[in-house]
Amino acid sequence: MSNPKADLLQGTLDMLILKALSLGPLHGYGIIQRIRRMSDEMLTVEQGALYPALYRIELKGWISGKWGENETGRKAKFYKLTRAGQKQLRLEEESWDRLVLVVTKMREAT
Amino acid sequence: MRGLNVLVARLRALLWRDKVLHDIDEELRAHLEMEVEANREMGMTLEEARLSAGKSFGNLGSIRDLAYEVKGGGFMETVWQDLRYSARMLFKHRGFTIIAVLTLSLGIGANTAIFSIVNAVLLRPFPYQSPEQLVIVGEGVSGGSVSYPNFVDWRDDRNVFESASAVRSNESYNFSGAGEPERLQGRLVSAGFLTLLGVKPLIGRDFLPEDNRPGAAPAVMLSYGFWSRNFGNDPNIIGKTITLNNQRYTVTAITPQDFEFGLPADVTIPIGLSAERFKARGADPGISVVARLKPNVSQQQTETELNVVYKRLEQQYPDTNTGRRGVLMPLHESFVGSVRQPLLILFGAVGLVLLIACANVANLLLVRASTRKREMSVRVALGANRWRIIRQLLTESLLLASIGGVLGVLLAHWGTSFIASQLPGSIPRLAEANVELRVLMFTLGVSVVTGLLFGLAPALQASRLNLTEALKEGDRGSVGRHKLRNVLVVCEVALTLTLLVGAGLLIQSFRRVLQVDPGFETQNLLTMQVSVNNTDGNQVASFFKQVQENVRSLPGVKSVAISNGLPLGGANHPIFFIQGRPLPEPGKAPSAIRYTVSPDYFQTMGIEVIKGRVFVSQDTPSTPPVVVIDEALAQHFPNEDPIGQRLSQSASGGPIYEIVGVVRHVEQYNLEGHAVRTPQFYLNFNQIPAERWPGLVRRINLLTRTDVEPTGLAAAVRGQIAALNKDQAVFNVRTMEQIVSESVAPRRFSMLLLAVFAVVALALAVIGIYGMLSYAVAQRTREIGLRMTLGAQRTDVMRLVIGHGMKLAVAGVVAGLIASFALTRTMRNLLFGVSATDPITFASITLLLAVVALLACWLPARRATKVDPMVALRYE
Numbered sequence: 004m005s006n007p008k009a010d011l012l013q014g015t016l017d018m019l020i021l022k023a024l025s026l027g028p029l030h031g032y033g034i035i036q037r038i039r040r041m042s043d044e045m046l047t048v049e050q051g052a053l054y055p056a057l058y059r060i061e062l063k064g065w066i067s068g069k070w071g072e073n074e075t076g077r078k079a080k081f082y083k084l085t086r087a088g089q090k091q092l093r094l095e096e097e098s099w100d101r102l103v104l105v106v107t108k109m110r111e112a113t
Numbered sequence: 114m115r116g117l118n119v120l121v122a123r124l125r126a127l128l129w130r131d132k133v134l135h136d137i138d139e140e141l142r143a144h145l146e147m148e149v150e151a152n153r154e155m156g157m158t159l160e161e162a163r164l165s166a167g168k169s170f171g172n173l174g175s176i177r178d179l180a181y182e183v184k185g186g187g188f189m190e191t192v193w194q195d196l197r198y199s200a201r202m203l204f205k206h207r208g209f210t211i212i213a214v215l216t217l218s219l220g221i222g223a224n225t226a227i228f229s230i231v232n233a234v235l236l237r238p239f240p241y242q243s244p245e246q247l248v249i250v251g252e253g254v255s256g257g258s259v260s261y262p263n264f265v266d267w268r269d270d271r272n273v274f275e276s277a278s279a280v281r282s283n284e285s286y287n288f289s290g291a292g293e294p295e296r297l298q299g300r301l302v303s304a305g306f307l308t309l310l311g312v313k314p315l316i317g318r319d320f321l322p323e324d325n326r327p328g329a330a331p332a333v334m335l336s337y338g339f340w341s342r343n344f345g346n347d348p349n350i351i352g353k354t355i356t357l358n359n360q361r362y363t364v365t366a367i368t369p370q371d372f373e374f375g376l377p378a379d380v381t382i383p384i385g386l387s388a389e390r391f392k393a394r395g396a397d398p399g400i401s402v403v404a405r406l407k408p409n410v411s412q413q414q415t416e417t418e419l420n421v422v423y424k425r426l427e428q429q430y431p432d433t434n435t436g437r438r439g440v441l442m443p444l445h446e447s448f449v450g451s452v453r454q455p456l457l458i459l460f461g462a463v464g465l466v467l468l469i470a471c472a473n474v475a476n477l478l479l480v481r482a483s484t485r486k487r488e489m490s491v492r493v494a495l496g497a498n499r500w501r502i503i504r505q506l507l508t509e510s511l512l513l514a515s516i517g518g519v520l521g522v523l524l525a526h527w528g529t530s531f532i533a534s535q536l537p538g539s540i541p542r543l544a545e546a547n548v549e550l551r552v553l554m555f556t557l558g559v560s561v562v563t564g565l566l567f568g569l570a571p572a573l574q575a576s577r578l579n580l581t582e583a584l585k586e587g588d589r590g591s592v593g594r595h596k597l598r599n600v601l602v603v604c605e606v607a608l609t610l611t612l613l614v615g616a617g618l619l620i621q622s623f624r625r626v627l628q629v630d631p632g633f634e635t636q637n638l639l640t641m642q643v644s645v646n647n648t649d650g651n652q653v654a655s656f657f658k659q660v661q662e663n664v665r666s667l668p669g670v671k672s673v674a675i676s677n678g679l680p681l682g683g684a685n686h687p688i689f690f691i692q693g694r695p696l697p698e699p700g701k702a703p704s705a706i707r708y709t710v711s712p713d714y715f716q717t718m719g720i721e722v723i724k725g726r727v728f729v730s731q732d733t734p735s736t737p738p739v740v741v742i743d744e745a746l747a748q749h750f751p752n753e754d755p756i757g758q759r760l761s762q763s764a765s766g767g768p769i770y771e772i773v774g775v776v777r778h779v780e781q782y783n784l785e786g787h788a789v790r791t792p793q794f795y796l797n798f799n800q801i802p803a804e805r806w807p808g809l810v811r812r813i814n815l816l817t818r819t820d821v822e823p824t825g826l827a828a829a830v831r832g833q834i835a836a837l838n839k840d841q842a843v844f845n846v847r848t849m850e851q852i853v854s855e856s857v858a859p860r861r862f863s864m865l866l867l868a869v870f871a872v873v874a875l876a877l878a879v880i881g882i883y884g885m886l887s888y889a890v891a892q893r894t895r896e897i898g899l900r901m902t903l904g905a906q907r908t909d910v911m912r913l914v915i916g917h918g919m920k921l922a923v924a925g926v927v928a929g930l931i932a933s934f935a936l937t938r939t940m941r942n943l944l945f946g947v948s949a950t951d952p953i954t955f956a957s958i959t960l961l962l963a964v965v966a967l968l969a970c971w972l973p974a975r976r977a978t979k980v981d982p983m984v985a986l987r988y989e
Binding site: 033077 | 118119122136137139140141143144146147148150169170171172175176179180182183184
């Protein structure tokens with residue numbers, strides 16, 4: 004848990020999930036598909052990583068899950084971004100942007 | 114918020130484990146099926162689609178476990194697992210468990226009992242509206258009683274207070290209902306008494322100003338208890354009349370069931386009806402005033418305001434009011450101020466007992482930890498980390514403490530009512546003491562803290578083991594563990610010594626109090642109170658004359674007397690003037706306790722006559738009035754003979770009494786007022802014209818000096834009274850020894866309780882020393898065997914073991930002496946005739962503890978000498 008590398012990845016995954024859900028409520032399978040599409044098929048989230056992350060975020064109160072039916076009538080759990088989640092997403096995006104900016108500046112420096 | 118979510122999730126996972134797991138399974142399955150569908154849409158066969166989905170999903174089982182853990186599963190299961198394991202371990206080691214639980218339940222139970230008393234008496238707010246705004250007003254420096262005319266004047270003068278009501282408790286009334294005449298406790302109050310406190314009558318109304326006018330139709334409020342006892346909770350009693358002291362009172366209200374104010378009272382009556390009785394401005398009539406401060410005005414400001422009025426009264430009535438000032442005291446302080454310190458000291462003492470109990474259990478745990486070393490090593494070898502082991506051991510400690518706590522609450526439930534029943538009635542609100550929610554919270558807190566206290570150090574030690582060494586070494590103790598155990602024993606001895614010294618000082622004080630000479634003979638003296646409700650003075654006087662004669666003729670009776678006051682009770686306290694001396698400055702006149710007695714009083718009480726004579730039958734209303742004074746009043750005549758001097762009770766007018774005799778001083782308020790002797794003088798009942806008797810006294814004490822055990826004569830004496838008047842109420846039948854015993858009851862109580870705590874502490878400390886040394890001897894069997902093989906004698910071995918124990922005992926005694934010197938100071942004003950650092954007490958307690966410690970060392974030492982060197986060396 005205290006591995007910094009894992010933290011970085013986990014933080015990023017959290018942001019990706021929040022971002023995916025900001026477009027509307029979705030079930031786990033859909034989240035993976037949506038992240039893949041949004042990243043132009045460049046990012047594939049492992050199922051094994053997705054569900055623990057989802058539950059963790061749910062405990063933090065950023066998303067809330069509810070059983071529902073998908074477009075083909077199958078029972079599935081749909082996750083929805085909460086207000087706290089929206090705020091968290093904004094925060095994470097800002098800090099991500101800042102990081103990118105800093106790294107870019109560093110790289111462009113001669 | 115987050116922490117709460119996690120906790121809720123953990124609980125959910127514990128309670129609805131299957132549902133949580135099922136949820137996860139459902140969700141993962143839905144995922145898989147969607148993937149299969151998607152694969153099929155891409156043209157795979159069903160089989161291919163399933164295979165591919167399964168492959169891309171990875172290890173389903175481990176994902177499920179991981180997800181479950183995130184969802185809060187596991188944590189509670191570990192707790193549950195630990196608990197079950199602990200319960201098994203405690204059950205397996207029943208001997209240890211029983212000793213530990215008993216020790217803890219005693220400690221926790223005693224703490225809970227004392228706390229429930231502290232809670233009821235000191236912490237619980239009074240059941241009045243905004244009780245913090247309520248004050249008690251007194252006159253004089255120490256907050257004495259208020260003279261009624263002064264109260265009426267300042268109440269009407271300006272609005273110093275929001276409202277104020279005079280209160281006089283300890284009145285008594287004869288109630289003649291259907292059955293035998295009953296004596297009731299009464300209370301006089303002025304109008305608006307309940308309203309002032311913010312208490313609503315159960316039914317009826319509070320007294321109005323018109324009820325409180327002199328000459329108003331008599332009204333009465335009944336207590337709930339009296340109402341349900343005598344009137345079966347009949348609500349129609351309101352507006353009806355009851356007869357008290359042959360007078361009819363109209364019932365205006367029933368007070369609520371839980372209502373109380375100071376001394377208990379069955380009936381509450383307007384004080385204004387007795388205004389005539391309290392009209393003397395200079396008197397000290399036992400009236401206190403309860404008042405509500407105005408909102409946002411401090412007690413200080415109010416007192417200043419009030420004394421503006423008092424200064425004016427001083428100018429207006431210099432004779433009586435010179436130097437009189439109003440003093441305010443918060444209601445809470447006034448009611449419980451005097452019991453706070455003894456209660457807190459007991460609370461502290463019982464806390465020390467619990468600490469000692471903790472030390473003992475910690476010691477037991479340390480012993481057990483060394484026998485469980487292998488178990489711990491195996492667990493570490495199997496992959497448990499240090500935190501995991503500490504957690505397990507702490508769970509065990511907390512479980513122990515919880516069992517102790519539950520038993521402790523049971524003990525406390527029983528103990529509280531026992532203590533409350535043993536306590537004298539003088540402690541306010543004690544009847545309310547019970548094990549209520551706040552007390553349970555306290556016990557819960559104490560149990561948890563206790564569990565951590567005795568469990569933490571052993572757990573930390575046990576977890577700090579070197580794996581290979583422990584597996585190899587077996588059962589030989591390590592040095593660090595011994596150090597901790599030694600420290601625990603030293604602490605125990607120190608705490609015990611402190612408790613013993615405190616108890617010893619109280620016992621010494623109690624002895625000194627009992628040794629005080631009260632100035633009269635307490636054995637073989639029967640007392641009882643007879644009320645005076647007949648308004649015909651001649652009948653009253655002849656009734657009492659006849660009663661005395663008849664009782665005197667009973668076999669076993671030596672002499673009989675009547676009086677209007679008794680030592681160790683309340684007293685009248687008027688001022689007096691010595692004739693032929695310049696008038697003292699206004700308000701500076703000396704005062705003395707006044708008794709009115711029959712001629713045989715001195716002989717009956719056994720009060721020694723020092724000089725002159727006491728009353729004789731020739732003294733009558735028509736002969737010159739005479740007075741007998743005590744030796745303290747005689748000191749007002751330093752260079753002259755007091756006999757033949759004259760006293761009066763008012764600066765001008767009234768009878769002038771000639772002093773005919775001087776008698777021994779008697780202790781009036783309690784046996785502890787020895788340092789301050791209030792002068793006393795005696796008037797003769799026979800010189801008071803009969804028609805004045807009913808106005809003078811409301812109860813007369815009948816005293817009977819006997820040759821035999823006085824309680825045996827009580828029925829015969831009562832029979833004589835009943836033979837003369839079957840409706841005559843007689844109450845408070847007690848021997849003088851009982852009165853003395855009651856007067857020292859609060860002191861006896863705190864002494865006994867502290868002594869019990871100290872003895873429990875001593876027992877625990879002995880067990881602690883004994884257990885520690887026995888264990889050490891067992892550990893050192895090999896070493897002792899070796900020494901003996903090398904030529905050590907039995908005495909050397911004895912010295913070795915006893916030396917070890919006594920070193921700790923001495924260290925504990927030194928630490929305890931230092932702590933005692935610091936702590937006994939706090940109980941200085943509970944002591945009587947003995948200083949807080951009384952060397953005799955300190956020395957004898959030290960000696961006692963040393964002897965007991967030596968005994969505790971001796972048994973293990975003797976066992977050590979029995980070690981057979983050959984067996985010991987072959988051991989292991």
